[in-house]
Amino acid sequence: MPGGRLSHQDRLDIAAGLADGFGYAEIARQLQRPTSTISREIARNGGPGGYRADHAHYATTSRARRRRPEAGRRTIPQQAGDPRAAYVERFATMMVDGGLPRMASRVLALLYTSDSRTLTAADLVRELRVSPASISKAIGYLERVGMVHREADPQRRLQHYVIAEDVWLKAWEVSARTNFNWAETAAEGVELVGRDTPAGERLTQMAEFFQRLSEDMTGGAGFQDCLSVLAVLWQADRQLSAVELASTLDWPVERVSDAVDYAVKAAASGAGGE
Numbered sequence: 136m137p138g139g140r141l142s143h144q145d146r147l148d149i150a151a152g153l154a155d156g157f158g159y160a161e162i163a164r165q166l167q168r169p170t171s172t173i174s175r176e177i178a179r180n181g182g183p184g185g186y187r188a189d190h191a192h193y194a195t196t197s198r199a200r201r202r203r204p205e206a207g208r209r210t211i212p213q214q215a216g217d218p219r220a221a222y223v224e225r226f227a228t229m230m231v232d233g234g235l236p237r238m239a240s241r242v243l244a245l246l247y248t249s250d251s252r253t254l255t256a257a258d259l260v261r262e263l264r265v266s267p268a269s270i271s272k273a274i275g276y277l278e279r280v281g282m283v284h285r286e287a288d289p290q291r292r293l294q295h296y297v298i299a300e301d302v303w304l305k306a307w308e309v310s311a312r313t314n315f316n317w318a319e320t321a322a323e324g325v326e327l328v329g330r331d332t333p334a335g336e337r338l339t340q341m342a343e344f345f346q347r348l349s350e351d352m353t354g355g356a357g358f359q360d361c362l363s364v365l366a367v368l369w370q371a372d373r374q375l376s377a378v379e380l381a382s383t384l385d386w387p388v389e390r391v392s393d394a395v396d397y398a399v400k401a402a403a404s405g406a407g408g409e
Contacts (some may be wrong), residue, residue, distance in 0.1 A: 139169075141176060146188040147264065149173065149378070150255030152184055154267030155293055163206060223248055234310060238265070238273040246298040253286065253295035280309045309347055318345035360394035372387050 141149075145166055152162035159177070178350040179186055182192035193341045223244045226321055230240035241263055254262075259270045276294060277283035286295045321342035328334045367383050368375060377395070 139398040141172070143188070143192045146176070146186075146192050147261055149176065150267055151192075151260040152188055153177070153186055154256040154260055154270065157293065161240045161316075188260075189264075189266075235272070236276060238269050239276045241265075242270065242273045242296075243277060243298070246283065248294065253297050255288075255293050255295055257293075259296070298398060314349040318349055319343050321345065360390065361398045364391060364394045364398070 145168075148166060149162055152165065157165075159173045162171050163173040166173070173318055176191065177186050178185055180194060199276040223241070226248065227237070227240040230243065231237050235243070245259065245262055256267060256270050256274070259274075262266055263270070274283060274285075278285070282299050283296050284299060286363075287293075288295055288298055318341075321338045324338040325335050325342060328338065331334070331340055363384060364380060367380060375383070377388050379390045380386075380391045384391065
């Protein structure tokens with residue numbers, strides 16, 4: 136078994152193992168370390184519910200410096216930045232600018248750019264170098280808005296996280312709901328302070344703006360039908376006829392045709408406005 140002190144990566148792996156529900160013996164086996172080493176490490180740094188890899192590594196390093204202040208320390212040069220990792224962060228920043236929470240954006244960006252179809256909590260902790268609690272909170276948000284779902288591993292006690300096929304439609308819907316909530320909240324404020332007051336006038340303008348924005352994004356029944364058709368086409372592995380779309384959606388063929396016409400007219404309108 137390898138000796139020496141636990142590295143930062145070892146501690147990240149311990150945190151990932153705890154997040155996946157592994158026992159101390161299983162974590163020790165994966166790291167090829169004695170179980171006693173793992174149990175002491177976790178007990179010394181917050182226990183199984185409070186263990187944080189970065190904090191544990193910093194605390195251990197600080198203790199070593201206090202014990203041996205005279206010993207020189209070798210610095211390990213940082214490796215050159217990974218272009219893919221930089222792209223994931225840039226991708227996440229774009230989504231943050233669009234209104235998604237920061238950690239949820241990082242998780243979504245990593246899932247979307249990964250070669251693997253699924254990632255576990257341990258994978259996300261290791262790749263993003265954050266705590267299991269941060270991953271859990273981000274996954275919870277993405278599940279609530281329908282951008283990610285989980286699949287159980289039939290052979291191991293693991294949860295795999297999978298990005299929704301229609302994730303960008305889900306993102307559009309989240310944005311539309313956010314605008315609607317802004318409008319509703321502003322309207323409640325108008326009722327509270329009165330429309331004829333200075334605050335009421337400002338809140339009225341705000342409510343009308345976000346109401347129009349929400350309506351533009353949702354576009355009424357025609358737009359919603361168009362989104363439903365696009366979602367089916369997105370998930371299909373081949374072109375579908377109007378009859379096949381109608382069968383999948385359990386709609387009349389005429390409704391599918393109307394949704395397609397709506398999309399064509401919207402595209403033509405957008406092209407004409409450029």
